[in-house]
Amino acid sequence: MKIKKSLIEKYNNRENLIVISSYPRKGELYSGNVGGIASFAKNTVMNMDQQVVVIAESFGRKGYYEEGKSLVIRAFERNRFAMWLQILAILWQFRKTRKVLFQFDFALYGDMVVSALALPFLFTVRILGFDVSIVVHSIVTDVFNLTGHLGLNTGLMGRIKGHILNAVFRLFYRLLGFAVEKVIVNDESLKRKLSSYISEEKIAAIPHGTDISLGPVRKKRARKILGYGEDEQVVLYFGFVNWFKGADLFVSSFAKITKLAGKKVRFIMAGGESATLSQKSHYRTYFVNLYHQIEQSENIELTGFVPQSKLALYFSAADLVVFPYRALIGASGALSLAFSYKKPFILSERLAPMLRSVDCRAAMKRNGLTEADFTFHLSNQACVEKTRLVLLNGAKQKLSRLAGQLRRERNWQYTSRMFTRLIYAADAQTVEVPIGQKKAYSFAESEKSV
Template sequence: MKYLIEKYNRQDSLILISSYPEKNTRYSEKVCAVGGFTKNITDNLKDHKIIFTTKLGYKKDQIYEEKNSLIYRLFKRNDLNSFIKLFLAIKKFTNVKKVLIQFEFSSFGDIYTTVLFPILLLSLKLLGKKVYFVFHQVIFDLNNLTEYLGWEKNDWRLPYFNFFLKLFYQTNVVLSEKTIVLEEEFKQRLLKISAQPNKIIVIPHGVDTKLKIINQKLAKNKLKIENKPTVLYFGYLTWYKGADLMIEIAKANKNINFIIAGGPSFTQRNKSHYQKYLKKFSNLPKNLKITGFVKERQIPLYFSVSDLIILPYRSMISSSGPLSLAFSFEKPMILSNKLKSYLKSKDFNKNLKNIGLNEKYMFKDFEKNKRINLNKVIISKLIQFSRSMKAIRDYKKISNQYLNTLQ
C-alpha cells in the first residue's frame, strides 16, 4: 500500500470521491448509476486518479490499480466512522491538491450521513485542497416526492427537510472551488439560493459512444422477443421515474411489446414502503416484461431490440442516465412532460430546433395519455436528434470540460 500511495502522491494527480463499479466493469449492480458515470469520466482523464469509494460488501478495505487509477475501497454506507477514515486517507496524499466529489443522495448513505459532507468539505479546505463538487441531483422541495420517500403528504418532517436541503446546497457551493451540475435547469435552481453565480457551472451528462449497436433482428432472436414493435423503459423500479405507469401504458397498447429493463432500487430495496411499492408489479399484462437488473453485456441487446425508449418520470431531480444510454444507441425517445426543463440546456434545445422537431412529439403527459405513437416520420426525426446528442455529449468531450474546469 505504501508503494501505491507514493506512486500516486503527485501534483498532477486528482482525488475523486464517488461511487465506482466493480473491478473490470463499467455498469455494476452493486453501485448506483453514478459509478458508471464516474468511470466514463476518469477513463478519459489522462493524469493519475485516486478514487475513494464504497466497499461493495467486503469487510476489509481494498486498494488496487485499474489503468492509471488507484481504487481505494474504504467507505461503508451509513457509517459515520467512514468519513474519518476517508479524511485520514486523503491526508496521506500531501502533494495532491484537487478533489472532485461526485455526489448523489443515498450513494454514501441516508440523510444522517449526508449531513457530514459539508464538514468533510471544510476539513479538506483546511488541508489546502481545492474541492470541486458535482451535484447529480438538485431538489429543494420534497412535497412532490412523498410517495417516493414513503411519507404522508403533509408529513411534519417536510418543512425541516426542505430547509435542510437549501442549507446543504448553499453550504457546499460556498465551500467548493466550483460547483458542477449536469443541466441548465439545475444551475437555475441553485442560483435562486446562491449569491455566487460564477462558482456554478454546467457540464452535461456524458454519452458512452463505445457501446456497440446490434442488429435489431439478431437482438430479438437472442432475447427471444416476439417480432412486434418494442418499447423500452430502462432503469430501477422507482416511483419518481414512473416505473409503475408502464403497467397502464402496456394495457393501453396491446399490440406493442413493453420491457422494463431493470430491477429493485439499489438504495431503497430494504425499505418497507418500497417493498409495498414493488407489489404493484406482481400482476403484469402479457405484453409487459420485467427483466431484473440488466448486466453490462446485455445492455446493448435491450436497447438494440427497442423501437422506442420512454421515460415516464414524475419529477426531474437529476439528469437521466437512461436518456444518455438512449443517445448511445441512437434511439428515439419520448419523455414525460415533467422533464421539459431539458429544453433549458442549450445543446438540447438547439439540436431540437436544428432537426425541425416540435417539442410536442418528444414530451407528453403519460398519466393522462397512455397511447404510444410510432409514426415513422416522427421516429426518424427523434433518431436524428439522438444521434446528434451522442456526438455533442460524447464522454471524451465532456471529460475535456472537466479538465478545463480543474485547471
Template structure:
C-alpha cells in the same frame, strides 16, 4: 497529476454508478493523469463480484453516518493533487442523517488543502420531494428543504461546484450568491458511431432504479392497452430497486405478474447496456418527478431512440435547453402514455426523426471532452493555491 474520484462504482447498484464508471474511464485515458484513485462505495457482503481494478478502493458505505470521516482520513493518507466528487443529495444515504453527514466530505477535503470539485447532479430547489418519495408530509418536506439549503451551502464550500444544467447554475448564483459554480454538460459516455436503426420489434424500454419517482404502474397499465392493439408489443424493465425503495419490483411483479410480454432483466452490467438500448424501439420515462439531469435520456439519445415522457421538472428543462425531442403524456395517465407510444409505433419515419434529434443532442459533447474542462479547472486551482 494524482486525481481521486469519489463515486459509486460497478457492480454497486447505487445512484450515478454508470456515470462514475465512465468518468473514471475517461480520466484514466488522459495523459495529464498519472494516477487515478477511485474512492468507491463498499459492496454488500452477500454480493458476488469480480475483483476490483487495482486503482479502486472501497472506503465508504451507503447509509453510514461515518462516510465523511472515512473519506477525509483516506484522502489525507493519499494526498492526491485533486479530488472530484460525483454526487447527488442522496448519494451517501437513503435517510436524512447519513445523507446529510456524507455531504460534509467535500468541505472537509478542501480544509485539508486539496483542490476539490463537486459535480452535483441535482438541487433540492428543483425536486418535488413528495412525488420523489423523500417526504410524506408537508412538515417533513419543510424540514428537508431547510436541511437541503444548509447542505447546499456546505457543498458550496468545495473550491468549485459543477452542475449539469444551466438552470442549476442560475439557482446557485441567485439563491446562494455562489461565485464558484460552473456548467459541465452531462456528456455522451462514448462516441457511438453512426446512429443504429430502429429494430422491427415494438419494444418499449424502461431503464433505471425504480420505486421512488420512477414508477412502473402506469407503464404496465399502458402496456396492457397496447397489447389490445398488437399482442406482439414487448416491455423491457431493465434495472433494479432504488436504494430508497427496497422490494418495489418484487411487489410489482406479484401484482402485475400475469401481464404477457413483460421482461424484467434485473441489474444490467455496463457491457450489456448498448445491447439493451439498441434492441429497444422507444424509451419510456414513467416518472412522477425528477431529481436532476436524466442520464437515461442521454443514453437513449446516444442510441438514437425516441422518448416518451411527462413534461415535468428537469425532463422538460432538458428538452427545452439541449434539443431533445419526445412524445409527452400526463403523469399517471396510462391511456395517454399508451397513445404516445402508439404514435411512435404506427409512424416509423416519425419515430426515426425523433430518435435522430435525440442522437444529435446527446453526442454534441462527449464525456472525454467534459473531463478536459475539469482538468483545466484543477490546473487553475493548483496554480491559485500553490504554496
C-alpha cells in the same frame, strides 16, 4: 489503510486528481447494486488525461488496485458514520494531490443523517488545504414533488416533516456553497434551480456524458436472442424501478395495451430494484405492489438488473424508449444511454427543461423537431397516445438522428475534458462545450438565451 509506498509516490503529486465516489467493480463500467453515479464516475475518470486516485466504496472488502491510469482504493462502507474518517485517512496519504472531485447525491453514501455529514467532511477537507469540486447529481428543493419517492404521507405529520426537510435541503445547499470551490451539475436547468442558494458564479453545468464505445447489434439478432418477434413493436423502460422515474406510470399506462400503431406490442421494463432504496420499507411496499401488477399483465416484462453484457440487446431490440418521470431532480443516465444507442425516445413534460440546453435546441432544430413532438403530459392517456403517434408518424427516424447527434456531441471524452478544464481553471464559468464551437463557451451566457 496504509497504501504501498511506491503507489503513493506514483500518484501523490499536484498534477493528479482525487475522486470520491461509489465506483463499479474492476473491469466493469455498469455494475449491479451500485447505482448510476458509479458508472458516471468511472466513465469520467477513464477519459481523463491525468492519473486519478479513486476513493470508493469497499463492498465489504477493503483493498486497492490499479486500473488503467487510476488507483482505486476500496476504503469505506456506505451508511456508516466512520466512513468520513476513513476517507480523510486516505486523503491525508495523498495530500500533495490538492484537487478533489466529490460525487454527491443524498442517497449515495447512506441515509439522510450520514449524508448530511458530508458538509463537515467537506469543510474539514478544505481546511486541510484541498481544492474540492463537487458534482451534485440531484437537486431537491421541494420534497412535496417527491412524496412517493421519499415515503412521505399526505397527513398532518407528513406535511410537517415535508416542510422540515425542505428547510434542511435548502440550508444544506447554502452551506455547500461555502464548503467547496466549484459546484457542478449536469443540466443548465439544474444550475438555475441551485443558483437560488449558491452564487451563480460558483456553479457550472456540464452535460451528462454519452458512451460512444457502446455499439448496437442488429435488431433482428437482438430480438431473436431475447425471444421477441420481428414484426411486433417493442417499447422500453430502462433504469431502476422507482417512483420518481414513473415506473408505476409506465405499468398503469400500458398494462392492458396489446396493439399500437397497427402492430402487436411488447413492453419491457429493463431494470431492477433501486440500489439505494431497496432497504427502505416504503420502497419495498412500492416495489412489491408494482411487481404484482406486472405479473397480472400479459404484455409487460420486468427483466431485473441488466448486466453490461446485455445492454446492447435490450436497446437494439427496442423501437422506442419511454421516460415517464414525475420530477426533474438530476440528469438521467438512462436517457444518456438512449443517446448512446441512438434510440428514439419520448419523455414526460417534467423533463422538458433538459431539452432547452444550447446543444439540444440546436440538434432539435437541425432535425425539424419541437418539444411537443416527443414530450407528453404526465397521464396514462397522454403517455399511450404519444407513444402511438411516434411509432406511427415517422418521428422515430428524426428522434434517432437527434439521439445520435447528442451522442456524438456529449461523449465522455469531451465531458471529461470539460471537467478537467473546470477543476484546474481559475474561472469556474468558462468551459469548452462539445458542440463544434472553437471558442470557450460561457454557461451563464447560454442560459440568458434559453
